[in-house]
Amino acid sequence: MEIPVLPIEWEHFVPRHVPPYVEVDGELELVEAHFEMCDHEHVYPLLFEGPPGVGKTLCFAAFAARKKIPIIQADLSEDVRRANLIGKFVVVGNEVYFSLGVLPAAIEVANQAGGAVLVLEEISACPPRMQKLINQLLDWRFQVYVDEIGRVFRLRKGAKLLVGATTNPAIWGGTWELNPDLRARFYVKRFDYPPADKEKEILERYGVHNSELVDRLITLATETRAALRDGQLSTALSPRDLVQVALAYTNYVHRGMDERKALSTALRVAVLGKYEEDVERRFVARRIESIFGVRVPC
Numbered sequence: 450m451e452i453p454v455l456p457i458e459w460e461h462f463v464p465r466h467v468p469p470y471v472e473v474d475g476e477l478e479l480v481e482a483h484f485e486m487c488d489h490e491h492v493y494p495l496l497f498e499g500p501p502g503v504g505k506t507l508c509f510a511a512f513a514a515r516k517k518i519p520i521i522q523a524d525l526s527e528d529v530r531r532a533n534l535i536g537k538f539v540v541v542g543n544e545v546y547f548s549l550g551v552l553p554a555a556i557e558v559a560n561q562a563g564g565a566v567l568v569l570e571e572i573s574a575c576p577p578r579m580q581k582l583i584n585q586l587l588d589w590r591f592q593v594y595v596d597e598i599g600r601v602f603r604l605r606k607g608a609k610l611l612v613g614a615t616t617n618p619a620i621w622g623g624t625w626e627l628n629p630d631l632r633a634r635f636y637v638k639r640f641d642y643p644p645a646d647k648e649k650e651i652l653e654r655y656g657v658h659n660s661e662l663v664d665r666l667i668t669l670a671t672e673t674r675a676a677l678r679d680g681q682l683s684t685a686l687s688p689r690d691l692v693q694v695a696l697a698y699t700n701y702v703h704r705g706m707d708e709r710k711a712l713s714t715a716l717r718v719a720v721l722g723k724y725e726e727d728v729e730r731r732f733v734a735r736r737i738e739s740i741f742g743v744r745v746p747c
Contacts, residue, residue, distance in 0.1 A: 452598050455539070455546045457554055459561040462519030469654035470504060470511035473643045480512045483636065484564070484611040489604040492591045494612040496572070496632070499640025502687025505615040509568045519558050519565040523551040525575040534582050535595055552586055553593040553602040559610040569614040573627050580628045587612060587634035642674055643688060651688050657695040662712075665740050666691045669720070672736050682729050686720065693719040713743045721745055 470477075476497075483493040497505040506522070513520035523533070536550040549557065551567070559565035569575075569583070586593055593602045604610055614635065616627065643651065645667050652663050670686040677685040694715050701711035716737050724730045730747045737745050 452538070452545060452547050454598070454600075455541075455548045457549065457557050457561070459519050459558045459565070462521055462558055462565070463517060463562075464510055464514045464520055467510045467514040468507065469651070470507050471643070471647055471651045471654055472508075473504075473647050476508050476638060476640075477512055477515075479638060480508065480611070480613070484512070484516075484566070484609060487609045487611055489606045489608060490591065492587060492610070492612060494587045494614065494635050496614045496616065496635035496637045497640055498616050498618065498637055500642065500685065500687060501617055502689035503640045503642060504688065505640050506568060506570060509566055509613045513566045516564070519562050520568060521551060521555045521558060521565065522568045522570060524570045525572055525579075527574060527576055529575050529579050531579070531582065534579060535593070536597065538597070547595075547598050549595075549602075552583065553595055555610060555612075556593060556602045556604055559608045560605045563607065564609040566611045566613060569612070571616060572614040572631075573616040577626075577628055580631045584631060584634065587631070642670070642685070645671075648688055648691065652691060652695055655692050655696065657692070657699065659695075662695060662698065666694060669736060669740050672740075673733065676732065681732060682724070683726070684723065686723075690719065690723065709743060712741060713745055716741065716743065717745045721747070 472478075480495065483495050486493045497508065499505055510520055510522075532550060534550045534552050536548055536553060539546050539548045551569075555565060555567035572580070572583075575583075591604065594600075595602065642648075648667050648670070649663055652666070657663060670688075670691055673682055674685040676682040697719050698711050698715035701714060702708055706714070720737065721730055721733055724733055727747065734745050734747050737743065
């Protein structure tokens with residue numbers, strides 16, 4: 450008896466709202482090229498590698514939004530199982546169905562919509578044994594075999610599926626090494642912290658037009674990045690962190706909070722809160738006081 454597969458509605462995966470994205474080094478053009486090169490016989494997967502908060506996932510999402518195509522995002526972790534990637538049996542009412550995992554589901558969505566993007570988030574967090582399951586989607590086979598129901602999922606002629614992935618460098622911890630055979634299947638693009646002019650543009654795109662605040666935030670971020678390289682901090686501030694500070698400060702002021710208190714509060718919750726070790730918190734608090742002239746309790 451053939452087990453039916455739960456249907457997938459591709460329209461649900463078309464992004465409705467994507468935050469502003471500022472291209473730094475031709476990455477959107479690269480994504481476009483790899484998407485256009487894909488067909489039912491060829492796959493050109495992209496791996497974006499870089500520190501947290503620099504826009505790796507957002508780049509894929511911005512591309513999907515611009516093309517008005519579905520994007521399937523899979524948050525991988527050490528708890529990922531075969532059921533997450535390939536699928537599992539489920540009971541609906543009195544009937545047994547097979548619910549597709551993210552890999553065959555992405556193929557189905559691309560076949561229905563004509564084109565789609567699959568993003569495997571933090572792929573190096575996926576256990577090595579589970580990483581092996583991804584290989585068949587990234588090489589000449591370009592397919593997913595679902596043994597549980599005896600079906601092979603392939604891209605139909607005329608459809609496109611861009612397979613993307615993101616990962617943080619090993620210094621951030623909490624990750625496995627990528628299997629060499631899996632990494633070798635990707636084209637790798639390195640992301641780094643943007644230069645100051647691009648970071649200013651990012652903040653402006655989010656509606657932050659206080660030039661003094663922007664300059665000081667970038668100064669603080671630059672110092673944390675230097676401290677990370679020198680081993681004084683375990684993490685540095687990213688563009689995402691700076692946007693959080695600026696938006697929090699702006700909203701606190703709009704709600705009637707005193708400007709100095711609003712700045713101190715925003716820096717405490719959006720910057721200092723990211724550091725758990727006391728010695729790191731004291732280091733960052735001193736830099737905040739020096740740059741902004743406000744004290745932030747550790």
